[in-house]
Structure formats: C-alpha cells, structure tokens
Amino acid sequence: MSITYLEAIREAQAKLLRDDERVFIYGQDVGGTFGGAFKATKGLAKEFPGRVLNTPISEDAIVGTAIGAALHGMRPIVEMQFADFSSLALNQILNNAGTHYWRTNVPVPITVRLPSGGTKGSGPFHSQSMESIYAHYPGLIVMTPATVEDAYTMLIEAVAIDDPVVYCEHKYLYYHLKADKLPAEGLPTGKARIVREGRDLTIVSYSAMLHEALAAAEQLASEGFEIEVVDLRSVKPLDTDTMLASVARTGRLLCVGESFPFGGVTAEVISRVTSEGFHLLDASPQRINAKDTPIPYHPNLWSAHRPSAKSIAAKARKLLRE
Amino acid sequence: MLQTAQRSSETIKTKAAPHERFLEAFRWMLLARTFEEKLVSLYRSGLITGGVYIGKGQEAVSVACGLFLQKGDIFAPLIRDQAGRSAFGEPLVDVARTYLGSRQGPMRGRDGNIHRGLPRQGQLAMISHLGAMVSVTVGALMAKRFKGEKNFIGLSCIGEGGMQTGSFHEGMNLAAVEQVPLVIVATNNHYAYSTPNEREFACAELVDRAKGYGFEGYNLDGTDLSACLDVIGSAVKRARAGRPPQLVVASTLRLSGHGEHDDASYVTDEIKREPFAQDCLKRAEKLIVDLNLVDAKRLQGWRDEAAAQVDLAITTAQKEAAPDTNEDWCAISTRALVDQAP
Numbered sequence: 001m002s003i004t005y006l007e008a009i010r011e012a013q014a015k016l017l018r019d020d021e022r023v024f025i026y027g028q029d030v031g032g033t034f035g036g037a038f039k040a041t042k043g044l045a046k047e048f049p050g051r052v053l054n055t056p057i058s059e060d061a062i063v064g065t066a067i068g069a070a071l072h073g074m075r076p077i078v079e080m081q082f083a084d085f086s087s088l089a090l091n092q093i094l095n096n097a098g099t100h101y102w103r104t105n106v107p108v109p110i111t112v113r114l115p116s117g118g119t120k121g122s123g124p125f126h127s128q129s130m131e132s133i134y135a136h137y138p139g140l141i142v143m144t145p146a147t148v149e150d151a152y153t154m155l156i157e158a159v160a161i162d163d164p165v166v167y168c169e170h171k172y173l174y175y176h177l178k179a180d181k182l183p184a185e186g187l188p189t190g191k192a193r194i195v196r197e198g199r200d201l202t203i204v205s206y207s208a209m210l211h212e213a214l215a216a217a218e219q220l221a222s223e224g225f226e227i228e229v230v231d232l233r234s235v236k237p238l239d240t241d242t243m244l245a246s247v248a249r250t251g252r253l254l255c256v257g258e259s260f261p262f263g264g265v266t267a268e269v270i271s272r273v274t275s276e277g278f279h280l281l282d283a284s285p286q287r288i289n290a291k292d293t294p295i296p297y298h299p300n301l302w303s304a305h306r307p308s309a310k311s312i313a314a315k316a317r318k319l320l321r322e
Numbered sequence: 323m324l325q326t327a328q329r330s331s332e333t334i335k336t337k338a339a340p341h342e343r344f345l346e347a348f349r350w351m352l353l354a355r356t357f358e359e360k361l362v363s364l365y366r367s368g369l370i371t372g373g374v375y376i377g378k379g380q381e382a383v384s385v386a387c388g389l390f391l392q393k394g395d396i397f398a399p400l401i402r403d404q405a406g407r408s409a410f411g412e413p414l415v416d417v418a419r420t421y422l423g424s425r426q427g428p429m430r431g432r433d434g435n436i437h438r439g440l441p442r443q444g445q446l447a448m449i450s451h452l453g454a455m456v457s458v459t460v461g462a463l464m465a466k467r468f469k470g471e472k473n474f475i476g477l478s479c480i481g482e483g484g485m486q487t488g489s490f491h492e493g494m495n496l497a498a499v500e501q502v503p504l505v506i507v508a509t510n511n512h513y514a515y516s517t518p519n520e521r522e523f524a525c526a527e528l529v530d531r532a533k534g535y536g537f538e539g540y541n542l543d544g545t546d547l548s549a550c551l552d553v554i555g556s557a558v559k560r561a562r563a564g565r566p567p568q569l570v571v572a573s574t575l576r577l578s579g580h581g582e583h584d585d586a587s588y589v590t591d592e593i594k595r596e597p598f599a600q601d602c603l604k605r606a607e608k609l610i611v612d613l614n615l616v617d618a619k620r621l622q623g624w625r626d627e628a629a630a631q632v633d634l635a636i637t638t639a640q641k642e643a644a645p646d647t648n649e650d651w652c653a654i655s656t657r658a659l660v661d662q663a664p
Contacts, residue, residue, distance in 0.1 A: 024468065056499060061457035061492035065500075068396075068461025071441050074468055076461075091451050091489065096458065098653070099449070103433045106441045107655040138653035163654040190659050237661035275664060 001181060006174035008148045008182060009040050009113075012155040013077060017048045020075060023159060024051040026066055027079030027113075037081050038115055038174060059088035066110045067097050075159050076110050083114035083168065084128040097164040098139030107162040111155070116144075117170040117208050117258050118306055124294035127302075129207070129257070132264030134166040135236040141165045142236040143189060146210035148179035150233055153186030161189070170208040177211075192239035194246060198226035201252040201320055203312065204243055204269050206232040209256045215309035216316060225320055235265045243269060244277045251282035254316055256307050261289035283322035288315050341551035345615060347389055347409070348547065348606050349624055351381040354405035355603050356628040357414060360636060361421060365582045370421050372434045377402030379577030382547040382602035383509050385409050386554035387477055391444075396462045396476035398446040398455040401436045402509070402576070403479055412445060414631060418639035431645035452484030456493025456506065463502035475503040475561040482571075483514025485531075486522055494567075498536035503561040505568045506537070507554060509544055511576035512598070516588045532569040544572030545600040547609075575599040 003011070016023045025031075025041055031054040035042030045052040055062050059080065066076035080086045086093065093112060101107040118127035135142045141163055145151040151169060158165040187193055195210065196217055205213040210231045217227035228246050232239065247253050253273055255266040266287035273285060288307040296302050341347070358376040365374040377384055380402045388409030391397050397410045408414065419427025420438040429438050429447075439447025446462070448455050459478040466474045484490055485508055497504045514522055525531065532539025538560070542553045550572065557568035575598055579586040593599060610616060616624075652660050 056492070056495055058457075058492035058496055060454070060489045061460070061496040064454060064457025064489070064493060065461035065464065065496060068446075068458035068463070069465040069468070070461070071446075071458070072462045072465035072469075074465045091454060092457070095449050095451055096454055100441075100447070101655050102653045103429055103437070104439060104441055104447050105430075141654065141656075141659055161656055161659065163656050163659070188658075237659050240662060272664065
C-alpha cells in the first residue's frame with residue numbers, strides 16, 4: 001500500500017468525521033460529488049451526509065460561520081480553495097478567531113486548511129505561502145507539515161486543539177510524497193524533528209522546502225559536508241530549543257522558506273538563534289526565501305523565484321567556507 | 323414578495339393600545355439611558371479610558387432586539403445596544419466593569435467599552451470590524467441545528483454603515499443559503515460616524531435588499547416603541563416558526579456623537595427636524611403620560627430605581643481591582659502550545 005500526502009489529508013478528515021460528531025467540513029466545492037478542487041474531501045460528502053458542505057465564494061463568511069459554530073460546540077474544518085484566498089478571510093481569522101480567547105476566555109476551536117505554496121504554472125494568486133502572516137498575529141497555531149505522516153497526524157491534532165489552527169498543506173507535496181502507511185501517532189505539535197544528522201551546518205526548513213533542503217544536503221554530502229536538517233513542523237509555536245541544540249553541534253545556520261523575504265519565519269528563526277545562541281555560531285546565520293516579487297507563472301521564472309536544492313546548496317557552500 | 327409593516331405616527335394619535343410589553347421595554351430603555359448618561363459623565367471627568375459609545379435615540383429598537391430572545395437564543399449586539407443587551411440579560415455591573423477595566427468583568431480589562439460579550443450565554447462579543455458578526459451568528463445557529471436543538475433563533479444587529487461592508491453581504495447571503503432562523507435588525511441612524519446616507523448607499527430603500535438576499539424585509543419607525551416591539555417581535559416569531567431569515571430596517575437619528583469624543587457638529591439642523599429625529603424615550607414616556615398608563619409618582623419611582631441600579635453597578639466596579647501587569651500573556655488556551663517568543 002502506498003498513500004500520498006493528499007490522501008493522508010483526506011484520510012485524516014474521514015477519521016475525524018467518523019470519530020467525532022462535532023466535526024464538519026465547510027468550504028468551496030468540498031461537497032457534492034466533486035470533493036474539492038484538489039480532491040482532499042473526495043467521497044466524504046457521500047459517506048457523511050450533511051457534514052461536508054459546499055459554500056458560496058465567501059471566504060470571510062465561511063470562517064465567520066466556522067467561528068460561530070466552534071463557539072457553540074462544533075469542530076469545523078474550513079478548506080480554503082487556495083491559501084491565497086484566505087487573505088479575504090484575514091479579518092475573521094486574525095481579528096475574530098485570533099483575539100477571542102484572550103478577550104473572552106472562550107477559545108475558538110477551528111481548523112483552517114490552506115492549500116499552500118507554489119506549483120508550476122500557478123502564478124501570483126494560486127501559489128502563496130501565508131504562514132508568516134498568520135504566525136505574526138497572536139492567538140493562532142500555525143502548522144506546516146512536510147511529510148505524509150505529519151500531514152495525517154497533525155491534522156487530527158489540529159482539530160483536537162481547543163484553539164484556532166491554520167494548517168498549511170503544501171500543494172506541491174500533494175502527489176509527490178508517498179508513504180507506506182499512516183501512523184497512529186506523531187510527534188506533538190511544537191516539536192521540531194531532526195530529519196538528517198550532521199555536524200557542519202544546520203539547515204532549518206519546513207513544508208515543501210524541507211525536501212529541497214534534503215536534496216541540497218545530499219549533494220553536499222557527496223562533497224564531504226555533513227549537513228543537519230531540521231523540520232520545524234509547526235512555525236508557531238516555533239521549537240527554538242531544537243534549533244539551538246542543532247546549531248550547538250554545527251555552529252552554522254541556514255534557514256529556508258518559500259514565503260516572501262521581508263520578515264517572516266526565516267527571519268524569526270535567525271533572530272531567535274542569534275539572540276539566544278550567538279556564542280554557538282561560527283559564522284553569520286543566513287536565510288533563503290522566495291524573491292520579493294509576486295510569484296511568476298512561467299515554469300522557468302517560477303523555478304528561479306523560489307529556493308531550490310541548487311540555490312540552497314550554493315548558499316550552504318558559501319556559508320561553509322566562512 | 324416584499325412585506326412591510328410600517329407604523330406611522332398616525333397610530334399614536336389614535337391611541338392604539340401599546341404593545342403588551344411596552345412598559346417593561348420602557349424600563350429597560352430608561353435604565354440604558356440613565357446608565358449611558360452616567361458613562362458620559364464619567365468619561366467627561368476623565369474616569370473612563372478609551373471611548374464611550376452610547377445608543378441615545380436607538381433604545382427602542384435595541385430593547386426590542388433583546389426583549390423577545392429566550393435562553394438558548396443567540397444575540398449579536400453592536401455598538402448602540404445597551405438597552406437590548408440589558409433586556410437579554412447582561413448584568414449592568416459587567417458593563418460598568420468593562421468600561422472601567424475591572425479584572426472581574428467578562429473582558430478583565432483586556433477589552434473595553436462596547437467590545438464585550440458572554441459567548442457561553444449566547445451573547446456574542448462584537449469586534450469593531452462591521453458585518454463580521456453576521457456570519458458568526460449564522461455559525462452558532464448551524465451548531466445548534468447540528469446538535470439537534472429546537473426553537474432557537476439568532477438576532478444580529480447592524481447599522482446602515484455596517485450594511486455597506488463586504489462581510490455583511492457575505493453573511494446575509496450565507497444565512498439565506500443555510501436557511502438559519504435569523505433576524506437582522508439594521509438601524510439606519512443616518513450617519514456612519516460623520517458620513518450621511520447619500521454617501522453611504524444609492525438605493526431607494528435599504529429594506530429592498532431583503533428580497534435580493536432571500537430574506538423577508540420590514541421597515542420600521544425606530545422612534546416608536548410600540549412599532550419596534552410589534553415589528554421586531556413579529557420578525558422573531560416568524561424566524562422561530564421557520565420562516566426565511568428576516569431583515570428589519572429601522573429609521574432613527576443618532577442623538578449623540580459617534581462616540582463621546584465627537585461633538586457631531588456635522589449633523590444638520592434640517593435632519594434634526596425630521597420625524598426620525600424624535601427621541602424614542604421621550605416619545606414612549608409621552609405615550610405613557612397621555613394614556614395614563616402609570617401615574618407620575620410611579621414613573622418617578624422607576625427613574626429613581628434606574629438611577630440606584632446604575633449607581634450600584636458603577637460603585638461596585640469602581641471598588642474592584644484594575645488589572646495589573648502580572649498577566650499570563652497567553653493568547654491561546656492550550657498552554658503547552660504557547661510560543662516562547664523572546
């Protein structure tokens with residue numbers, strides 16, 4: 001048996017609907033016989049009648065409705081058709097869900113799934129990575145699973161958490177990643193994982209960029225460098241301890257993210273490691289992000305816009321020489 | 323077909339019997355007015371930080387919003403709904419606590435003034451971004467339906483300003499798609515902060531939009547308490563009976579600034595002479611006197627009682643501790659997942 005990252009997301013939702021009557025799925029085209037723009041809810045409307053519901057194209061109201069339902073005992077899962085469109089729900093996510101527990105002492109257990117990140121030919125409005133924006137605001141948990149296993153267990157965990165969770169699933173990984181089977185349990189959210197051990201340089205990454213980082217580490221291994229690769233798994237909370245422990249071993253840090261370069265997750269990682277582990281560093285920490293332009297349509301431009309194994313390896317080589 | 327239930331001032335002149343809950347409603351209005359006058363006075367003395375936003379002139383609409391709701395219903399009041407909040411069951415002391423920042427209030431000093439609620443008791447805590455609470459109300463009603471509850475409705479308040487937001491539009495449309503038992507009470511108080519109606523919308527009648535959304539729509543003279551009780555009470559009944567979502571558009575004039583920092587000098591003398599500029603509280607009181615519903619002594623007794631309730635709420639909250647900085651500073655309830663930012 002082999003299961004893809006996308007199938008893991010579907011399976012997690014099927015399990016949640018089966019095990020917990022408070023769960024329902026709400027979003028554009030998720031229901032009927034269609035099952036979502038990416039088929040992440042394929043067959044679920046039939047299997048769970050009345051609990052996988054199509055909505056109008058109303059991102060703000062979709063999330064507002066989920067908030068109201070969550071306040072009254074439900075565990076809604078919202079599917080944004082693309083992460084990019086969640087900008088239309090920012091008010092509900094940031095100002096309503098994100099402030100609610102702090103203001104009223106009543107948490108809002110919603111899960112918002114964001115099909116994130118770039119694929120070839122998707123252009124400026126169907127390729128964005130929004131995790132840095134959501135992590136910037138208080139009151140939200142931001143998950144960025146990079147493996148089939150995490151996609152499955154973290155989505156189940158997201159729905160169990162009493163607070164709002166923004167679950168960033170990467171579209172590039174939907175079909176590219178496969179696992180033999182789904183795990184019963186995973187690492188808890190907030191715990192990063194050392195995916196590859198090394199002693200010369202730490203690469204911290206998450207989501208699809210983890211796989212570019214691993215490919216870069218493989219290239220560099222053939223050149224004699226031992227690269228340690230850390231998968232953040234969730235960007236909020238951010239596992240500073242694991243990053244610091246890794247940098248304590250390697251003395252060098254490169255952080256890789258697919259979102260835009262100003263501020264954001266990679267900047268936060270470098271800020272924390274620098275301020276708390278300055279003495280551990282043998283060279284200035286570095287980061288690579290997408291370029292500071294909208295995401296291009298043409299595959300040639302797109303490949304050059306986002307970090308790749310090649311550009312990560314090049315940056316790492318430079319850092320290793322310092 | 324669009325339905326309307328307008329009640330003009332003609333009705334009053336014929337001395338139609340007031341609504342059965344007229345006096346009860348009047349007393350909530352009186353309490354709200356008395357309380358808000360006290361808030362204004364505290365604000366002017368520098369004893370309230372931030373802003374004070376009152377519902378002067380809108381108490382008749384507001385009280386009717388709160389009065390017909392029952393336990394298990396959802397109420398999403400907005401900025402000018404003190405009367406409705408009280409009628410729905412919000413303790414006055416909690417309002418004082420929120421304005422004065424007491425730790426014992428529902429918002430514990432973390433949020434202030436009108437940004438308060440008791441979500442567990444069905445009173446949603448508004449955010450400032452207008453229109454946002456419509457869909458939240460829809461979701462709460464869907465949850466009740468999922469859970470198999472019966473005989474519940476939701477009532478969400480908005481102004482003509484908030485009606486122009488995208489969020490409001492999305493929420494209205496979704497409410498009709500989901501066919502939830504919802505009443506939207508929109509009060510056209512003729513100004514969105516300082517902006518008059520002609521720069522807010524260009525349609526002839528806001529209530530005409532009801533048909534476009536799949537709502538049933540009603541116009542209302544918001545200065546006439548009997549009409550407010552009739553029209554909003556009937557809308558609540560229809561929603562409870564399973565009719566499509568209901569939109570009531572009430573006409574009033576905001577008899578204050580947007581907040582107490584605002585002298586409202588932009589409100590024209592001409593508009594102050596319009597019928598909708600009448601003070602609903604004075605109008606209700608006049609009716610009580612004209613029809614001799616209660617005698618002057620009893621009326622004064624009600625005023626004294628309202629003043630005493632207000633004093634008790636304020637003095638109680640004033641004695642309570644303000645928040646100190648020894649906060650846990652956690653914006654999520656799952657303590658294990660709080661990010662350890664430096």
